[in-house]
Amino acid sequence: MQLNPWALASVALVMVATSYLGRRTSQSARETDDFLVARRMVRSRRNASAISGEYLCVASFLGVAGMVLKDGADALWYPIGFTVGFLALCIFVAAPLRRSGAYTIPDFVEARLGSAGLRRLSTGFVAILALIYLVPQLQGVGLALSAIMPEPWVLWAVVIVVVLAAANVVTGGLRSATLVQAFQHWIKLFALAIPAFVLCSVFLGSGGMGSAGGLGDEAPPEFTEETTVTVGVDTVLRVEEPTLVHELDAEPPGPRMWVPGIDYSVREGDRLLFPASSSVPTVRDTEGDNASWLRPSGDADEVWWTYSVLVATFFGTMGLPHVLARFYTNPDGRAARRTTVQVLLLLGLFYLFPVLLGVLSRLYVPELLVTGASDAAVLLVPTAMLPGVVGQLVVAVLAAGVFAAFVSTSSGLLVSAAGMVATDLMWNKRRDFVVAVVVISGAALGIAVALPFDDLIHTVGLAFALAASTFCPLLLLGIWWRRLTWVGAVVGMLVGGAGVLTAVGFHIASRVNGESVPWFVSQPALLTVPVALLTTVIASLATARRIPEDVDVVMLQLHAPDRLGFMRDPSGAGTTHVSGRPRRP
Template sequence: MQLNPWALASVALVMLATAYFAVRAALSATATGDFRLARRMVRSRRNASAISGEYLCAASFLGVAGLVLKDGADALWFPIGFTAGFLALVIFVAAPLRRSGAYTIPDFLEARLNSPSLRRVSSFFVLALGIVYLVPQLQGVGLALRTILPGAQPWWGPVVVVVLIVAHVLWGGMRAATLVQAFQHWIKLFALAIPTFVLCAVFLGSGGAGSSGELGAQAPPEFSGETTVTVGTDVTLRVGEPTVVHELDGDRPGPTMWLPGVDHSVSEGQRLLFPPGSAVPVVTDAALDNASWLRPTEDADELWWTYSVMVATFLGTMGLPHVLARFYTNPDGRAARRTTVQVLLLLGLFYLFPILLGSLARLYAPRLLVTGETDAAVLQVPSAMVSGMAGQIIVAVVAAGAFSAFVSTSSGLIESVAGLVSADLLTNQARDFRIAVIVVASLAAAAAAMLPLDDIAHTVGLAFALAASTFCPVLLLGIWWRKLTDLGAMLGMLVGGAGVLTAVGFSVAGLVLGEPMPWFVTQPALLTVPAALLTAVIVSLATSHRIRGDVDVVMLELHAPDRLGFLRDRRGPGSADTRRDTAGRHRRG
C-alpha cells in the first residue's frame, strides 16, 4: 500500500467537522442535564440517527465486510443479529425502560429492586462491558490508519481518536454526542453507499468476474498475475490444492510446495511470492474455496458457534448501556418506541453495503486472505478495482466513514461509562464526569495498544455476549416478571458475567499463545445466557420473601400508557433541571 493523501485529507476533514459540532453544542450546554441527558428533549428522528451513529461501530463498518470475505454465508448472521436486536429491544424494553425515569442500567435496577448492592455489581459490569467494547474500536483505528498511512505505528490511531473524543465529550456532553453521532451516521452511510454503487458498476462492466475468478466457481480464488504478499500479522495458512510458494524471507528463498491438509505458519512481515494462476491460501478459519464460501457450514463446532453468535447479537443489544442511555433522552415511552423503529430501518439499509463490499473483496482483493488483515477489506478493495487517482479518492471516501464509525461509537461508550463512574464512584459533579472521561479513555487506549488484534466483529461479539449474559436477563425479568428479587438478579448477573469474562481471558491468552480455542470460549453466549436466566429465576423463587412490597406500583409505572401521567424522571445522574414534565415538548418525527 502507498500513502494516500486524499484519504488523510478526508480523515482530517471528519475530525474538524466533529470538533466544530462539539464546540457548537458546547455553547448551549449550560447545565448538568445537557451533559448527561440532553434535557430529555431529543426528537425521534435525530435520536434514531444518533443511536445508529454510535451503534454502527468498527465491527459494522469494517468487521462485517471482513467476515463476508472470509466466511461467506456464515458471516451474514452478524448483520442480521445486529439489526434484529433492535426488534427485541422495541418489543420488550424500550418504552418501559424510558418510563422507569432512570438514566443508567444501575439506576433502573436500584429503582426496580431497591438494592444498592445490586447497583454496585451492575456498575462493575457496565465498566467491564465498556472496556471490552472500546478495545476493538480503537484497534480498528490503528488498522485503518496503517492502511492509508503505511509505516504508522499501531498506537497512533487510538491516541489521536481518544484525544478527539475526550475533547468533544468534555465540551458538550450528551448534547454534543447526540449532534455528532447523528451527523456521523449519515457520513458512514454515504461513505459506504457511494463507493459500493461505483464498484458494483465496475464489477458489472467487467462481465461479473473479478481478477481472482468468479464467486460461483467451485475452485478457490486465484492470483491472476505474479503476486508478492507481505503478511501483516502472524498467521497460519492452508491451501486446497498443491501450491507453489516462494518464501522470500525464509532460510531457503526458493520455491516451496504447499500441500493440502498441512498448516503453514507465517510470521509478521514475511513476504510470499505466488506465480500466476496460484490458488490463494487462506487463514485457517476462512472458507477454503468459493463453493464452501457460498454455503452455510455443516461442521458441528462451527454450527454451535453460529448459534451462540445469534444469541449474543439478538439479545445483547438490550444490554448495551450506551444504546440504552439514548432512550432516556426521549421525552416519553412512545417516542422511545418510535425511535427504535426508525433505527431498524436505518440499520437494515446500512448493512446491505458492507456485505456487497466483502463479496467484491473476495473477487478483487484475495491477498487479504493471506495477510490475515481481512478487516481492511473495505479500505483496500476500491484501489484493487479502480486504479490511479480515482481509486484513491474512493478509498478516501471510505476512510472518512471508517473514522466516523470509530469516533461516534467510542464517544458514546466513553460518555455512558464515564457517567456511571462519576455517579457511582465519585461525587457526581461535572468535574468528576470529566475526570472519569479521561480515565476511561486512557485505560481503553492502553489496552488497545497492548492486546493482540483479532477479527473486530469477533471481539465485539464478546461484548454483545457480556451484555446478553448480564443485563438482558435482569432487564427482561425486571420489566415483565414481578417475582424477580434483588438476590436473584445479582446472582444471575454474576453467573453470566463471570462466564463471559472468563471466556474473554482465555480468548486473549489463545491469541497471545497462538493456540486455537473451542467455540464456547470464542463465543460463550449460548451457555452463559441460559445460565444467567435460570439462576435469576431459581434464586428469585427461593427468595420470594425479598420481593418489595410496592412491586405492583413499580410495575404500573413501567407499563401504564404515557397519557395516564405516571412518567416521572428520577433524580440521579442528572440534576434538578432534568426532573420536569416533558409532556407536549416533543415534536413528532
C-alpha cells in the first residue's frame, strides 16, 4: 500500500491530542477514587459520551461496514444488538449497580455474596475478557495502518500506538480516561458522518449506480475493468455463475473456468486476474448475488446463528467490565439511568454511518469479497469513489476515527482490567496497576500478531458471548434474586465461561486449518447463556444454607430510592463490605 501522508498526519494529531488531554487531566488524579471511579462525580452527559467512546470500538468502526459488505441484511443484527443491549442494562442493572457503592464487578460480587474466591474468579474472567476484546482492536489498527502506509512499517506503528495508549492509562486512570473518551466519541462520530455524507453525495450524483452495478440487480457484482486481486488470507471462494479466472501463481498459470457449486481454495498472496464484466467471486458463506444480499437469510443454521448473536449482544453488554465501570462514576442511581438513555441515542446515531459505508463498499470495492479483507472497506471505498487527493483526505478523516476508536476502547479495557487485577490478584499498589497494564497490553499484542486475522466484529461477538455467559447471570440474579449463593455463582460462571472458551478454541483451530464450523461454535451464546443461568439457579437452590445472612440489608441498599440515603460509597479502594460480614473462601 502506498503512503498516505494525510492519513498519517490525522492519526498523529489524534494521538497528540489524546496524550495532551490525558496528561493535563492526570495532574489532579492522585487518589484511588481518581483512578478507579473518577471521584464518582461524572455527570450524565459527559459520562454518556465517554461510555459511547469506549464502547464504539474499532470493530464497530470497521467491522460493521465489513459485515454489511459481505452479508447484507443479516449483518444489521450486530448494530441492533449492540445498541439494544443498553436498554437491558438501563432496566435491570444500571441504578442498582451504582447504589451498591462498589468500584468493580469483583467488588460487587463480594459485597453481595461475601466470597473472596468468587471475587478472584471474576477478576480472572475480567482479564480473559479484556484479552479477547483487545485482540480485534489491535488487529483492526494493523488493518487500518496497512491501508495508509507500506507493509514493513505496520508492526512498529502498532507497537507505538499501543505504548502511547498504555502510557495514557497509567498516568491518569479513569478520571483521565473520561475526558479522553468523551472527546474521542465525537471524533469518531464526525469522522464517520462527514465521509458518509460526502460519499453518498457522490453516489447520488452518479445516478444511484456504483461501478459494480446496482443493489437491485439479481446478478452478483461485476468487475468493470480488468482487475488483478491479491488474496489477503487463506480462504475458500465460490462463484454464482461461470467465471473465467486467470490464476497467475498456479502451476501452470493460466485461465480456468470456475463454476457454481464448487469451493476454490486460495492461499495468502495468490494473484487472481479477472476480465472486465466478469462476476465477483465471494468468500464461502458470503452472500454472492445482490438479491440474496438484500434479504435476510432463511437458512436454518443462519437463523440460529442470528438468535445467538442477539443473545450475546443483548445480554453481553450487561457484563462488560469496562462499560459497567462507567456507572460507578455517576453521582447516584438516577444519573446512571439518565446516562444509559443518552448512550442509546448516541449509539443509534453512530451505527447509521457504518451501514451506509458498507452498502457503498458493495457497489465500489467488490474485490474485497475476494481478498477476505472486507473490514478494510471503510478505508478503501473513498479512493475508489474519489481518486486523487480528495479521496486521500476522506481516508485521513476516517483513519483519525479508527485510531480514536482504538485508544478510547483500549483505555477503558486497560483501566478496568488492570485495576481489578492489581487489586485482587496483586498487592493493590500503584506499581501493580502499571505492571498489570503492561502485561495485559503486551499479551494482547502478542496474541493479535500470532493469531490469524478474523472478522473483527465476529471476534468482538465472542467477547460479548463470554460476558453474557459469566457476568450477566451473576449480575441479574445478584441484583434481583435474594436466594443466590456464592456456590451457585461460582458453578454458573465456570460452566458458562468454559462453554464459551471451548467454542473460542475450536473457532481458532478452524481458522488455522481453514475449516468451517457449526453455528454454535461460531457464536455459542444461545446455548451457554441459558445453561449458565440455569446452572446458577440449581446450584444456589442446592446450597440454600449458604444464602448470606444480611441479604435483606444488601437488597434494600440496591433497590431503595436514592433519596432515602441507603446508597453506599466506601472511602477506600478494594473491597466493599456491607454490614461488616466476613469473607467466605
